[in-house]
Amino acid sequence: MTPYDEELRAAGLDPAAVLAQVRAALAEDLPGGDVTSEATIATDARGEGVLAAREAGVVAGLGVAALVFHEVMGDTVEITDRVPDGARVEPGDVVMRVSGPTRGLLTAERTALNYASHLSGVATATAQWVAALAGTRARVLDTRKTLPTYRALQKYAVRCGGGVNHRFSLSDRAMVKDNHVVAAGGVVPAYHAVRAAYPDLRVEVEVTDLDELRALLEAGCTEILLDNMDSATMAEAVRITAGRATLEASGGLTIDRAREVAETGVDYISVGALTHSVKVFDLGLDLSEG
Numbered sequence: 001m002t003p004y005d006e007e008l009r010a011a012g013l014d015p016a017a018v019l020a021q022v023r024a025a026l027a028e029d030l031p032g033g034d035v036t037s038e039a040t041i042a043t044d045a046r047g048e049g050v051l052a053a054r055e056a057g058v059v060a061g062l063g064v065a066a067l068v069f070h071e072v073m074g075d076t077v078e079i080t081d082r083v084p085d086g087a088r089v090e091p092g093d094v095v096m097r098v099s100g101p102t103r104g105l106l107t108a109e110r111t112a113l114n115y116a117s118h119l120s121g122v123a124t125a126t127a128q129w130v131a132a133l134a135g136t137r138a139r140v141l142d143t144r145k146t147l148p149t150y151r152a153l154q155k156y157a158v159r160c161g162g163g164v165n166h167r168f169s170l171s172d173r174a175m176v177k178d179n180h181v182v183a184a185g186g187v188v189p190a191y192h193a194v195r196a197a198y199p200d201l202r203v204e205v206e207v208t209d210l211d212e213l214r215a216l217l218e219a220g221c222t223e224i225l226l227d228n229m230d231s232a233t234m235a236e237a238v239r240i241t242a243g244r245a246t247l248e249a250s251g252g253l254t255i256d257r258a259r260e261v262a263e264t265g266v267d268y269i270s271v272g273a274l275t276h277s278v279k280v281f282d283l284g285l286d287l288s289e290g
Contacts, residue, residue, distance in 0.1 A: 004067045011063070011085070012159070013152055021149060022068055025111050034107040047102040047289040049109065051116070053089040054282035058127045060085045060160035061119030062096055064153065065112035073104035086123065086160040095283070102289060109285050118150075119157040120281035125274050126161025132255055138262035138269050141166045141248065145272035154275045166270060174198060176205040178227070187212045188219045204248070213237050217244055225270075227251050231260050238265035 005015040053059070062082055069077050077100035089095060095116075098105060129140040142158045142165055144151070155165045167173040174194045176187070184190035187205055194203045204223035207213045210233065216224055222244070226234055228251035241247055248268040249261050261269055 002067060002070060004063055004070070007063050008067075011156055013156055017152065018064060018067065019071070021153075022064065022071055022111070022115075025114070026068070026071060026108075029111055030107070034103065037103045037106045041103045041106070043101075043103070045102040045289060046100065047105055047287050049098040049105045049285045049287050050094055051096040051098065051113075051283060051285050053093045053095055054091055054284055056088075056090050057120060057124030057281050058086060058088055058161050059083060059095055059116070059120045059281070059283075060123035060157040061116040061153065064119070065116040066096065066098075068112040068115065069098050069100070069104070069108045072108040073100045076100050077104065088127075098285075102287070105285075105287060113283055113285060115153075117280040117283045118278075119153060119160075120283060121278045122154050122157035122274060123161035124281050125278045126158045126163040129255060129258060129269075129271060129274070130162040132258035133262045133269070136259070136262035138249075138266055139164045140274070141268045141270040142274050143270055143272040143276075144169075145276040147275070150275075158274055163274065164268070174201055174203040175225075176203065178206060178208070181206070186215075188215050191216060191219055191221050206250075209233075210237060210240060213240060217241060221245060224248070225250050226266065231257075231264055234261065234264040234266055 002019060008015040008018050062085055066079050066082065069079065077098060080097045081094055082096040126140060133140060140163045142155055142163060146154045158165060167175060176190045176194060181187050181190050184193055187207060191203060191205050202223065204225055205216055205221050206225040206227045207216060208227050213224060224245045225248045226237055234249055237247060246267040248270055249266045250270045253261060253269055253271060
């Protein structure tokens with residue numbers, strides 16, 4: 001049990017899994033202790049670290065960063081002035097203050113910043129897409145293109161930025177992609193095969209042209225992914241579907257095209273770049289000794 005279990009659980013995260021991940025990250029950084037801090041800082045020195053934004057954006061992962069500091073320093077750490085995950089910040093805004101033994105502050109600093117900077121980058125990128133889609137029916141979706149072992153945290157950061165989570169694993173929803181279609185002999189046989197094997201599971205099927213779309217609608221498929229279609233074709237797909245299925249646009253979409261794609265009338269736009277190649281958010285920690 002940690003002081004952050006309830007907060008993590010409320011955020012849709014497994015506290016035990018997050019703690020195990022934090023411990024693994026610290027073990028990676030501390031196989032033989034923090035030799036620099038141990039050599040240069042007195043054991044009884046205390047200080048305060050001010051964690052501040054150096055650019056505008058949306059923060060996420062501050063609770064995980066706080067957990068890192070607690071794991072290193074235990075009850076000797078005091079955390080104040082922490083803004084909530086999902087908050088918008090400007091350059092210079094303080095997002096968290098951390099007080100405690102100076103050695104512990106510097107030992108935990110990089111691991112804490114790695115979590116908060118990366119997850120804030122995901123949240124900020126997602127918020128940019130949300131803003132680009134404002135006023136349309138389209139919502140931005142994440143994908144399974146996540147860093148190994150980081151999926152729950154990255155998808156949490158997407159939620160902090162106002163996005164929507166797609167499936168979390170290969171078992172919580174069927175997703176029939178082009179290779180499945182080839183193996184099954186077509187989009188309709190693939191859809192029927194999944195329906196027969198898992199009658200109660202959600203099924204989404206990828207199509208590459210309007211003929212496949214029409215065939216799937218006839219078969220009763222209610223979740224369809226439009227892969228690598230131009231905007232005119234997507235608009236026609238929306239017209240043909242006429243509300244009989246939800247439509248997701250996918251395939252290397254960039255924020256420059258966000259508005260154009262949303263205005264075709266699709267329900268979702270999936271963006272792998274939210275998690276697989278996001279720029280980290282610039283957060284810094286400045287130390288003062290007291």
